[in-house]
Amino acid sequence: MSPYCAFDIEIANPLPDGIEDWKSARPLGITCAATCLEGQQPRVWFGKNPDGSPSERMTRREAAEMVDFLKQTAATHTLLTWNGLGFDFDILAEESGRLQDCRSLAWNHVDMMFHVFCLKGFAIGLDKAAKGMGLPGKTEGMHGDLAPRYWKEGKRDLVLQYVAQDVRTTLDLALAVDGLRKLRWITAAGGSRDMPIPRWLTAREAVNLPEPDMSWQKNPWKRSKFTGWLQEEQLTLF
Numbered sequence: 100m101s102p103y104c105a106f107d108i109e110i111a112n113p114l115p116d117g118i119e120d121w122k123s124a125r126p127l128g129i130t131c132a133a134t135c136l137e138g139q140q141p142r143v144w145f146g147k148n149p150d151g152s153p154s155e156r157m158t159r160r161e162a163a164e165m166v167d168f169l170k171q172t173a174a175t176h177t178l179l180t181w182n183g184l185g186f187d188f189d190i191l192a193e194e195s196g197r198l199q200d201c202r203s204l205a206w207n208h209v210d211m212m213f214h215v216f217c218l219k220g221f222a223i224g225l226d227k228a229a230k231g232m233g234l235p236g237k238t239e240g241m242h243g244d245l246a247p248r249y250w251k252e253g254k255r256d257l258v259l260q261y262v263a264q265d266v267r268t269t270l271d272l273a274l275a276v277d278g279l280r281k282l283r284w285i286t287a288a289g290g291s292r293d294m295p296i297p298r299w300l301t302a303r304e305a306v307n308l309p310e311p312d313m314s315w316q317k318n319p320w321k322r323s324k325f326t327g328w329l330q331e332e333q334l335t336l337f
Contacts, residue, residue: 102137104176105270108187109262111156113247128156129194130250133266141263153255162195178208181225181269184302185325209299217305220313223284229268231284232275238264
């Protein structure tokens with residue numbers, strides 16, 4: 100597999116408390132994003148005011164410029180996310196107006212969380228996976244739900260540091276699993292479990308894996324939860 104490029108976005112509008120389907124709250128907007136090419140430091144992306152300072156959210160043109168970068172990078176690198184299939188690329192398609200490009204990028208990139216979900220039938224958080232692999236994990240005291248609020252409060256440097264750490268963690272996790280050929284994560288009970296991962300699969304490959312036994316779950320998720328927007332005839336673009 101070619102060298103990795105990790106990718107992550109942060110949304111502009113906070114999700115309402117107790118919401119079960121974030122899509123009912125869209126458009127969410129994008130405040131900032133980060134990419135990290137293997138062997139390099141993270142690069143942060145954000146909308147810019149006339150003076151160059153971070154703006155309230157990225158414009159359609161600015162989001163489209165990020166799509167162009169990802170398309171160009173995908174020619175030499177394997178794009179990498181944690182839950183990018185069902186979230187980041189869906190939102191990027193909406194905000195950039197580049198639906199077909201984002202669909203292609205989404206199908207052909209490695210979403211590690213989706214790969215794990217297709218194997219196990221449940222999702223794992225990035226921080227739990229990183230800590231299980233002995234990595235520092237996400238920024239201490241920060242999580243995605245806080246990012247939109249902090250951005251609105253003017254704590255934009257903190258959010259930029261947070262998204263940069265997320266892509267660094269995503270990249271480091273992929274490389275750690277490649278080295279051990281297995282993923283170890285911290286369970287909700289505080290223990291650890293592991294599973295073999297001979298190699299990471301693209302979303303297009305992972306979606307064709309045999310369905311695991313999910314009979315023990317009361318309301319198991321379906322793969323369409325993540326892939327539905329890729330198969331719809333059209334997506335409303337705001």
